[in-house]
Amino acid sequence: MIDRALLARCVAPYEVEITDALYARLDTYARLLAEWNEKMNLTAITDPTGIAVKHFADSLSVAPLLPQGEFSMIDVGTGAGFPGVPLALLREDCKLTLLDSLNKRLTFLDAVCRELGLAVSLVHARAEEGGRNPALRECFDVATARAVAALPTLCEYCLPFVKVGGRFIALKGPDAAREQDAAQKAVALLGGKVTAATTLILPSAPEEGVEPMERRLIEIAKAAHTPPKFPRPSAKIAKQPL
Numbered sequence: 370m371i372d373r374a375l376l377a378r379c380v381a382p383y384e385v386e387i388t389d390a391l392y393a394r395l396d397t398y399a400r401l402l403a404e405w406n407e408k409m410n411l412t413a414i415t416d417p418t419g420i421a422v423k424h425f426a427d428s429l430s431v432a433p434l435l436p437q438g439e440f441s442m443i444d445v446g447t448g449a450g451f452p453g454v455p456l457a458l459l460r461e462d463c464k465l466t467l468l469d470s471l472n473k474r475l476t477f478l479d480a481v482c483r484e485l486g487l488a489v490s491l492v493h494a495r496a497e498e499g500g501r502n503p504a505l506r507e508c509f510d511v512a513t514a515r516a517v518a519a520l521p522t523l524c525e526y527c528l529p530f531v532k533v534g535g536r537f538i539a540l541k542g543p544d545a546a547r548e549q550d551a552a553q554k555a556v557a558l559l560g561g562k563v564t565a566a567t568t569l570i571l572p573s574a575p576e577e578g579v580e581p582m583e584r585r586l587i588e589i590a591k592a593a594h595t596p597p598k599f600p601r602p603s604a605k606i607a608k609q610p611l
Contacts, residue, residue, distance in 0.1 A: 370399045371421040379426035379571065383433055385459060394458050394485050395425055401484060402449060405477050411449040422571055427540070427584060428452030430569055431513060432459055434538055434588055440510040443468055445496050445527050446517035450478050452540060453513060457487060466509070468492040468499050497600040500529035507532045507594065515540040520548035521555040521610045524589065525600045528559040531591040537561065538588050545585035555611035560593035 376395070377387040387395075399420045406415050414423050428451045435442075435456065443466040444453030450467065457465040467478055467489055475491045482489045492499055496517075499505050512527040512535075520539060527537045541548060549566060556563055565588040570581050600606065 370396050370403070371417045371425070375418065376421045376425060379422055380429045380432075382569075383430050385429050385432050391458060394487075395455065397484060398450075398454065398458075398481060399425075401477075401481050405480070409473050409477070411474065411477060423582065424449075424451050425455050426571055427515070427582070428455035429459060430571070430584060431456055431538055431540065431586060434536070434565075434586065435460060435463070436510055438462065440464070441508070442466070442511040442513065443505070443509045443530050445499075445512055445514045445530065446470070447478070448474060448516070450481060452515055454478070454481065454485075454487065454489075456513070457489065458485065466490040466492060466505075468494060468496065468505075470495045495603060496526035497603050497606060500526065500600040505530055507591075510535045512537045513540070519610070520545070520552040520587065522606055524552055524555045524559055524561060525606055525611055528556075528561050528589065528591060529595045529600050531561075533560070533591050533594060535591045536564075536588055537591065538586060541585045541587055543583045543585075545587060549585075549587055552611075556589055558596070558611055559599055560591055560595045561589040562592045564588050564590045 373392050403415050431452050439462040441464040445468050447453050447467040447469050453465055453467050457463045472493050475493055509530050512530045514523055514527050531537050567586045569584045
C-alpha cells in the first residue's frame with residue numbers, strides 16, 4: 370500500500386532503516402488504518418503517501434531521541450497510534466503503553482497490535498486521570514505526545530508519567546517556539562527542564578500533493594519529582610493553564 374522508497378527517503382535523515390520486516394508491518398498498519406477509518410473517524414489522512422509521510426515518517430523522526438537499550442514508553446493521547454506504534458515497531462526493546470480517552474481508538478489499536486504481533490498495554494483514561502494513577506505515575510522512561518494540546522497544558526498531562534531521569538518528547542508544529550516560551554513556568558513547576566528543541570522539515574511529495582511540513586521536537590528531561598497536586602482536574606487545567 371505504501372511506497373517503500375518514499376518512506377525510506379523520508380526517514381533517512383533520522384538514520385532509520387526500512388528493513389523488509391519493518392516495511393511489511395508498517396504496510397499492514399497502513400492497510401488496517403484505511404480499512405478501519407471507513408467505519409470510524411481515526412484520521413483525516415488515509416491516502417498511502419499521506420500515511421507514509423505525515424504519520425509514519427513523522428513518528429519515526431523521534432527515533433534518534435530514544436534511549437539506548439530497553440526502555441518503557443507511554444504515548445499520551447495516542448489517537449490512531451502515533452507516534453507510539455511506529456516507534457515500537459522500529460525498537461523491539463520498547464515496552465509500550467498507549468493511553469487514550471476514546472475506547473473506540475483503543476479497540477482499533479488492539480486489533481492492529483494483535484495483527485502486527487506487537488505486545489502493548491492499552492489504557493482507557495484521560496491523561497490527567499492517568500497521571501494520578503499510582504500504577505502509571507512516574508513509571509516511564511519516555512512519554513510522547515503528538516497533536517494533543519498546547520505545550521503548557523501538554524506538560525501537565527505528560528510529565529507526571531515520566532520517572533526522574535526520563536524524558537518527555539513533544540511533537541509540535543510551526544508555532545512550537547511560541548509554545549515553548551509560554552511553557553517555561555509549567556516545565557519548571559512539573560519537575561522538567563527543556564534540553565533540546567529540534568526543527569525538522571518532513572519531505573514533500575509534490576507529485577502526490579504532499580507539501581513540506583515543519584515539525585519541532587521538544588525534549589524535556591525529568592529533573593525532579595512532579596508535585597502531588599499535579600496534574601490538576603481537567604476543568605482547572607482548561608480554566609487556568611500553568
